[in-house]
Amino acid sequence: MTITTSIASLEVLPQHCKLCGTEYPAEANAICGECLGPLEPTYPKDRVLPDREDIARRAPNLWRYREWLPFIGEPVYSKETGFTPLIEAPRLAAHLGVARLWVKNDAVAQPSLSFKDRVVTTAINAAHALGLSVIGCASTGNLANAVAAHAARAGLPAWIFIPEDLEPAKVINTAVFGANLVRVRGHYDDVNRLCAQLADRFGWGIVNVNLRGYYGEGSKTMAFEIAEQLGWRLPTAVVAPMAGGSLLTKLGKGFGEFQAAGLVSGPSPRLYGAQASGCAPIVRLVESGGVRLVPEIPNTIARSIAIGNPADGPFAARAMVESGGWGAHVSDEEIVSAIRLLAETTGVFTETAGGATLGAALKLAKQGRLTADDEVVICITGNGLKTTDVVRDVLPQAPIVDAKVREVAALVASRS
Amino acid sequence: MPATLFLPAILAKLADAKQLEVTGATVGELVADVSARYPALEPRLRDASGEPYPYVTFYLNDEDIRFHGGFAATVNDGDELTVVPAIAGG
Numbered sequence: 001m002t003i004t005t006s007i008a009s010l011e012v013l014p015q016h017c018k019l020c021g022t023e024y025p026a027e028a029n030a031i032c033g034e035c036l037g038p039l040e041p042t043y044p045k046d047r048v049l050p051d052r053e054d055i056a057r058r059a060p061n062l063w064r065y066r067e068w069l070p071f072i073g074e075p076v077y078s079k080e081t082g083f084t085p086l087i088e089a090p091r092l093a094a095h096l097g098v099a100r101l102w103v104k105n106d107a108v109a110q111p112s113l114s115f116k117d118r119v120v121t122t123a124i125n126a127a128h129a130l131g132l133s134v135i136g137c138a139s140t141g142n143l144a145n146a147v148a149a150h151a152a153r154a155g156l157p158a159w160i161f162i163p164e165d166l167e168p169a170k171v172i173n174t175a176v177f178g179a180n181l182v183r184v185r186g187h188y189d190d191v192n193r194l195c196a197q198l199a200d201r202f203g204w205g206i207v208n209v210n211l212r213g214y215y216g217e218g219s220k221t222m223a224f225e226i227a228e229q230l231g232w233r234l235p236t237a238v239v240a241p242m243a244g245g246s247l248l249t250k251l252g253k254g255f256g257e258f259q260a261a262g263l264v265s266g267p268s269p270r271l272y273g274a275q276a277s278g279c280a281p282i283v284r285l286v287e288s289g290g291v292r293l294v295p296e297i298p299n300t301i302a303r304s305i306a307i308g309n310p311a312d313g314p315f316a317a318r319a320m321v322e323s324g325g326w327g328a329h330v331s332d333e334e335i336v337s338a339i340r341l342l343a344e345t346t347g348v349f350t351e352t353a354g355g356a357t358l359g360a361a362l363k364l365a366k367q368g369r370l371t372a373d374d375e376v377v378i379c380i381t382g383n384g385l386k387t388t389d390v391v392r393d394v395l396p397q398a399p400i401v402d403a404k405v406r407e408v409a410a411l412v413a414s415r416s
Numbered sequence: 417m418p419a420t421l422f423l424p425a426i427l428a429k430l431a432d433a434k435q436l437e438v439t440g441a442t443v444g445e446l447v448a449d450v451s452a453r454y455p456a457l458e459p460r461l462r463d464a465s466g467e468p469y470p471y472v473t474f475y476l477n478d479e480d481i482r483f484h485g486g487f488a489a490t491v492n493d494g495d496e497l498t499v500v501p502a503i504a505g506g
Binding site: 029031032033034035036037038189190193196197200291292293294295297309311314 | 422459460471472475478480483498500502
């Protein structure tokens with residue numbers, strides 16, 4: 001693959017270690033050589049930031065917040081991603097007993113119908129700026145879909161590694177884009193470990209391994225959009241799913257950056273993280289009050305958030321507690337029930353991670369952690385069409401009738 | 417027990433090798449062995465109290481040692497120990 005002449009027009013920012021502060025040049029590396037902590041981009045202190053009106057004039061995609069993304073210059077790929085709907089859901093608010101509730105609907109993110117479109121958008125542009133001509137990922141499904149779709153649109157080859165037991169729809173939604181798709185025996189954590197070794201071996205841009213510092217910044221745009229779509233203000237509470245824990249951490253960072261820029265005022269939202277009971281190491285870390293995460297072997301239908309050894313787990317736990325929030329985990333049955341409740345009250349069909357998120361919100365409301373004064377946003381990060389297998393057997397069978405009015409009339413009467 | 421230690425690229429430069437032959441009866445002893453030979457590696461492989469960092473994972477023959485006793489995990493002849501800095505979700 002030939003990299004085009006537009007390389008010169010896009011640069012990525014240098015990075016520093018989130019733990020020890022050691023500085024690094026812009027490169028495909030996400031790990032500090034001094035302490036093995038994670039790297040994150042270093043933004044210039046004198047970067048000129050836009051005001052609300054400047055942002056409002058820009059196209060409805062995540063690049064309208066480009067000053068908070070780790071680049072200098074114009075993006076080359078994936079210019080359309082972002083600015084998904086924020087839907088007010090009064091019936092669901094009543095169900096939870098909160099003042100107002102909105103669904104941030106990344107189930108319709110473009111092009112691959114999950115919030116992973118955000119992180120791949122920043123990662124694929126970072127790969128381009130760094131001269132990497134092959135991208136890849138370790139994935140629980142949604143990231144595989146996103147990397148495959150974005151790579152196809154960009155014309156880049158992609159190597160994608162997934163656990164062998166992923167939902168068929170997620171496998172098909174990756175394979176269709178023509179990527180090199182590899183199914184690995186084991187859990188996601190095995191796939192992740194393999195990809196860390198492969199990034200070293202082949203020099204690929206593995207988006208959530210050696211491009212992770214740039215990749216993660218894409219998640220902040222969900223917070224920016226929530227603030228802008230609420231009319232430049234903050235909700236009192238946000239509930240988001242946790243897999244590796246990055247999204248929750250970056251939501252906090254994003255809200256904080258908008259506060260620091262004077263674009264929004266008032267208290268920061270309380271951050272609440274959701275996991276499945278069959279894989280809830282971050283929630284259990286919060287509940288224990290400890291600092292050392294205990295990894296788990298996942299056993300849940302919520303495969304997209306089934307990460308037993310979440311890299312950002314301790315950071316996510318801290319973000320929840322320091323914001324005044326908390327975590328909750330829910331059973332597989334509660335996940336399926338919440339998928340149906342979301343669909344029936346908002347018209348949004350989410351996958352299992354979204355079921356875990358709403359299920360956790362219900363539990364948090366029951367515990368009194370979400371209250372009647374709260375204005376809540378729940379982050380729906382994936383599309384239910386990718387996990388239809390989990391609801392197929394619990395939905396009522398549709399009756400079959402002859403094409404006769406009297407048969408339908410009898411049916412209507414029976415349901416009146 | 418002789419075993420092979422595989423280092424990530426970010427650490428390999430401190431030992432001038434991506435893989436090293438190390439000796440010990442437990443993973444902790446393997447780490448102690450390589451730390452003695454390459455002192456620059458020690459603070460990157462274990463914390464001040466001699467325990468692994470939460471964000472650095474050790475795999476003994478592809479198994480996360482945290483499910484097998486941590487640094488106390490037993491090593492057999494010819495085992496492979498791989499060091500992987502924690503990575504992101506997917």
